[in-house]
Amino acid sequence: MRLACHVRGGPRFAGGDYRPCGGASRAGWFLSRALTWGLSCLRGVLAAWLWGQNSRLVLWLPVALAGGIVLYFTLPSEPGGVAMAGAVLACAASLACRLLWPGRLVVRLGAGAVGAGAVGFLLAWGQAGRMPPFPDLPHRAVHLSGQVTGVEVQRLADGTQALRVTLHGVRFDDGISMGMPPLRRWLSLRLRADDPARPMPGDGLGVRALLSPPAFPDVPGGYDAQRRAWFAGQAGHGRALDRATVTPARAAGGPAGWLAGRRRMLAERIRTALPGPRGDIAATILVGADGVVAAPEREAFADAGLAHLLAVAGLHLAIVMGLVMVVLRTGLALSERAALYWPCRQIAAVGALLAGAGYVVLTGAHLPAQRSLLMAGLAVLALLAGRRPLSLRALAVAATVLMALNPEGVTELPLQMSVAAVMALIAGFDALRPALSGWEHDDVWLRRVAARMAHPLLASVLAGSACMPVGMAHFGAVQPWFVLANLLAVPLMSVWIMPWGLAALGLMPVGLEKLALVPMGWGLGVVAWLAHLVARLPMARMDVPALGNAGLCVFFVGLCWLCLWAGRVRLLGLAPIVLAVLSPWMAARPTLLLAPDARMAGIVTQGHLLTGPGTHPDPFALREWQRVTGLPAGLLPAQGTVGNVACHGGICRVGDIVLVLMPRPPAPGLCQGTGLLVNLQGTWGCDGVPSIGRFDLWRNGAYGIYRRADGGLVVQTDRAMRGARPWVMRPGGAGLPNLPLAQAE
Known part of the structure; x- marks a missing residue:
C-alpha cells in the first residue's frame, strides 16, 4: 500500500x-x-496590534502590582514559606526572561505582569508581617498613662465637642498589668466633654478609661476595622471615665507640640473672626481643624457631592500650588532680566511645591494630603525634566510609589478615589483635546467661549463619574446632582475662597486677618447655600446596594482598559464598567443579618430593613447594614405582621426561619416547620433543626443568611469570609497578652 x-x-x-x-x-x-x-496570520496581527501599544504597555505595571496586592488580601489564610518562595522565584524568573528574550513581546508582557504581581504580593505580605500583634486590652475600666502624639476635636451627637487624643507608649496601672512593658501600638482615646484639660503633642496624660479592641465587621465581607487598625498600628479605642491629668512636656512638646499649638490658635482666631458654620469650614480648609463642622452641615455637603471640599486633600493642595505658581511666575515676568535669563517656570514650580508642603504641614499632614503632595512632587520633577507634568506615565509612577510605601492603601477609599479621578481626567482630556483645541481657536466667538466653559464641566463629569462606583462600594449611595454642585462650587473655591484664605493666613501676623476672612466667608456662605439647595433636590442622595469587592475589581479593570489602552478598542472597557455598576442589583440581598455581639438582628422584607430587639438599634451596625442592602430602616413589630415577617411575644418568623429576640422558654409548636432557629437570648434549640446562638456569633462573628432560588438557605459568617489572617482577632476580641518574655523556662 x-x-x-x-x-x-x-x-x-x-x-x-x-x-x-x-x-x-x-x-x-x-x-x-x-x-x-x-x-500564523492571527499571531502576526496580534503582534502588530501589541507593538502599536508598546509605548503604553508600561502603564499596566502598576495595575499588575495592585493585582498582586489584592491577591494577598483575598487569600483565605496567611501564605506560608512555600508561597513566599514561589513569589520570589516568580520575580527572579520574570527578570531572567526579560533579559534573555528582550525582543519577544509576549515574553516581555508575561514577565512584566507576573513579576509586578509577585512584587505586589511580597510587598503586602511584608507590610502585614512587620506589624506588632494586637494586645489583649483590659475588659474593665483601667487607669492608663501615655504620651500624647495627636489631638483633634470631635463633635458629639448632642452638638457638644470633646477632644480625641492619640496615645503612644501606653502603660496600664492596675492589677497584673502594673510594671508591664508599654503597648507597641497606639490608642485612640476620647476625653470627656466637660474635661478642661487641653493636652498638646508631647505631653503625658493619665486617666481612667474603658477600652475596646477594633470592632468586628457587622456583616460578612463588610467594612473591616480590624484590618485597618492592624496596618495603622492601632491597638484599639476608648473613652475617658474621669477627667484626665496632663503632665506638660519639656521644651513645649518639641516641634510637633509647637505646631499643634499654632494650629489650635489659628483655628480659634479664624472662628472668632467668622462665627458659625462659615468659621468652622474656614478653619477646616485653612488649618485642618477636624470635627468642628456640625453633622447637618457635613451631611448636606455629602448629599450634594461636595464632601471633598471639607477634606484637605488633592483639590485644596492643587489650588494652593496653582495660586502660588501664578503669583511667582507673574512676579518674575515683571523683571526683564528674570524673564529673559531665568527659568521662571521651573522656579515658580519649585516655589509652589514648597508652599504646598507648608500647607500640608499646617493642616496636620493627613495621609490623603501626603499622597497628594507626593503626586504633586512627581509632577514638579517631570516639569523640571521637561516632561508633561500631568500624564498617565506620571500617574503610573505616583501610583507605584504610593503602593510600594503603603500596599494596604489599595483597599482603602482615598487611594482608589484619587487614582480613579486623576486617571479619568488625564485620559478624558487627552481624548477630547483635538476637539477642544479646535473650538478654542475657532473664528466663531461662541465656540471659543463654549470651549472655555467646557473645561470645568468636563472635569466634574469625568472625575465624578469615575468616583461614583467607588462611592457605591464604600458608602452605598449615589449623588446624581454632583455635576451641578461641583460646576459652581469648585470654581468659586478656586478663584475666591482659597485666595482670600491664603491672604488671611498672610495677614495673621499683623492681626488683620479679618479683612480677608470676611470676603472668604461670603464665598463659603454661597457654597453652603448651594450644598443645602442641591441636597434638598429630588433624589439628591440615592441609597443603593453597596458594590462588592469583586464588582469593584471589575470596575477598575474596565476603567484601566478604557483609560490606558489606545484606539477604539478601548471602548470595550465600558462593558465591565457597566457590568460592575449593575452588579449590586444582580446579587441577592440577605434575608437575615445578625450582629457579631448578638444584640441586634435585621430582616429584609418588602424593600425595608427591619431591626430588633428594642427601639434604639446600634447606629454603626445599622449604617453598615443599610450600606450593604441599600434599604430604608425600620423596626420589627412587637406584635403583628409586616410583609412575610410575623412577630409575637419576642419571636419572629420569616418563612421557615424562627428568630428569638427575647429571653423566654420555648413555646409549644415552635419547632414545627422550622428550617433554621436563631436564638439571640437563650441556649435552647429544636431537636434536629440547625440553630444559631450567642456562642456561635461570639465564635464566628456576624452572620448573613441568604435564600436560594430553590428555597434553601445559604449561611455566611465573618470568620469564614475573612479566614485566618494576622488582623483577624480571636473570638471576643482577645489579643496577645502584654507580658514580657520569660528569660528561661
Missing part, C-alpha cells in the same frame, strides 16, 4: 512536502494547512 504521494521536493524524509493520497486524508491535510496559516 502506498501511504503518500510525492509532491515538490521529493520524499518527506528528504525535506520535501507531500500530500496524502485519498480524499479524506487530502481534506484533512488542507484543513491543517489552513489552520496553521490562520494561526
Whole structure:
C-alpha cells in the first residue's frame, strides 16, 4: 500500500512536502494547512496590534502590582514559606526572561505582569508581617498613662465637642498589668466633654478609661476595622471615665507640640473672626481643624457631592500650588532680566511645591494630603525634566510609589478615589483635546467661549463619574446632582475662597486677618447655600446596594482598559464598567443579618430593613447594614405582621426561619416547620433543626443568611469570609497578652 504521494521536493524524509493520497486524508491535510496559516496570520496581527501599544504597555505595571496586592488580601489564610518562595522565584524568573528574550513581546508582557504581581504580593505580605500583634486590652475600666502624639476635636451627637487624643507608649496601672512593658501600638482615646484639660503633642496624660479592641465587621465581607487598625498600628479605642491629668512636656512638646499649638490658635482666631458654620469650614480648609463642622452641615455637603471640599486633600493642595505658581511666575515676568535669563517656570514650580508642603504641614499632614503632595512632587520633577507634568506615565509612577510605601492603601477609599479621578481626567482630556483645541481657536466667538466653559464641566463629569462606583462600594449611595454642585462650587473655591484664605493666613501676623476672612466667608456662605439647595433636590442622595469587592475589581479593570489602552478598542472597557455598576442589583440581598455581639438582628422584607430587639438599634451596625442592602430602616413589630415577617411575644418568623429576640422558654409548636432557629437570648434549640446562638456569633462573628432560588438557605459568617489572617482577632476580641518574655523556662 502506498501511504503518500510525492509532491515538490521529493520524499518527506528528504525535506520535501507531500500530500496524502485519498480524499479524506487530502481534506484533512488542507484543513491543517489552513489552520496553521490562520494561526500564523492571527499571531502576526496580534503582534502588530501589541507593538502599536508598546509605548503604553508600561502603564499596566502598576495595575499588575495592585493585582498582586489584592491577591494577598483575598487569600483565605496567611501564605506560608512555600508561597513566599514561589513569589520570589516568580520575580527572579520574570527578570531572567526579560533579559534573555528582550525582543519577544509576549515574553516581555508575561514577565512584566507576573513579576509586578509577585512584587505586589511580597510587598503586602511584608507590610502585614512587620506589624506588632494586637494586645489583649483590659475588659474593665483601667487607669492608663501615655504620651500624647495627636489631638483633634470631635463633635458629639448632642452638638457638644470633646477632644480625641492619640496615645503612644501606653502603660496600664492596675492589677497584673502594673510594671508591664508599654503597648507597641497606639490608642485612640476620647476625653470627656466637660474635661478642661487641653493636652498638646508631647505631653503625658493619665486617666481612667474603658477600652475596646477594633470592632468586628457587622456583616460578612463588610467594612473591616480590624484590618485597618492592624496596618495603622492601632491597638484599639476608648473613652475617658474621669477627667484626665496632663503632665506638660519639656521644651513645649518639641516641634510637633509647637505646631499643634499654632494650629489650635489659628483655628480659634479664624472662628472668632467668622462665627458659625462659615468659621468652622474656614478653619477646616485653612488649618485642618477636624470635627468642628456640625453633622447637618457635613451631611448636606455629602448629599450634594461636595464632601471633598471639607477634606484637605488633592483639590485644596492643587489650588494652593496653582495660586502660588501664578503669583511667582507673574512676579518674575515683571523683571526683564528674570524673564529673559531665568527659568521662571521651573522656579515658580519649585516655589509652589514648597508652599504646598507648608500647607500640608499646617493642616496636620493627613495621609490623603501626603499622597497628594507626593503626586504633586512627581509632577514638579517631570516639569523640571521637561516632561508633561500631568500624564498617565506620571500617574503610573505616583501610583507605584504610593503602593510600594503603603500596599494596604489599595483597599482603602482615598487611594482608589484619587487614582480613579486623576486617571479619568488625564485620559478624558487627552481624548477630547483635538476637539477642544479646535473650538478654542475657532473664528466663531461662541465656540471659543463654549470651549472655555467646557473645561470645568468636563472635569466634574469625568472625575465624578469615575468616583461614583467607588462611592457605591464604600458608602452605598449615589449623588446624581454632583455635576451641578461641583460646576459652581469648585470654581468659586478656586478663584475666591482659597485666595482670600491664603491672604488671611498672610495677614495673621499683623492681626488683620479679618479683612480677608470676611470676603472668604461670603464665598463659603454661597457654597453652603448651594450644598443645602442641591441636597434638598429630588433624589439628591440615592441609597443603593453597596458594590462588592469583586464588582469593584471589575470596575477598575474596565476603567484601566478604557483609560490606558489606545484606539477604539478601548471602548470595550465600558462593558465591565457597566457590568460592575449593575452588579449590586444582580446579587441577592440577605434575608437575615445578625450582629457579631448578638444584640441586634435585621430582616429584609418588602424593600425595608427591619431591626430588633428594642427601639434604639446600634447606629454603626445599622449604617453598615443599610450600606450593604441599600434599604430604608425600620423596626420589627412587637406584635403583628409586616410583609412575610410575623412577630409575637419576642419571636419572629420569616418563612421557615424562627428568630428569638427575647429571653423566654420555648413555646409549644415552635419547632414545627422550622428550617433554621436563631436564638439571640437563650441556649435552647429544636431537636434536629440547625440553630444559631450567642456562642456561635461570639465564635464566628456576624452572620448573613441568604435564600436560594430553590428555597434553601445559604449561611455566611465573618470568620469564614475573612479566614485566618494576622488582623483577624480571636473570638471576643482577645489579643496577645502584654507580658514580657520569660528569660528561661
